[in-house]
Amino acid sequence: MLPKDPIMLLSVVNMKLRDQYASLGALCDDLDESKAELEERLAQIGYHYDAEQNAFV
Secondary structure, X not given: OOOOOHHHHHHHHHHHHHHOOOOHXXXXXXXXXXXXXXXXXXXXXXXXXXXXXXXXX
16 A cells, blocks of 8 residues: 555655566556556646656656
8 A cells, every 4th residue: 555645655656666666557557556546646746757767757
């Protein structure tokens, strides 16, 4: 389960993307999370997924 706090969520997701997953889709599939909802939650604090960097920036 991912954190509810958006700043903690950003940190955890970017760490997992860096260390464990080749893409946001792979992370969401493995953790059974909605990609759209995750992107929406992080967009609310000004972050968007960059596939080239495989991170929210």
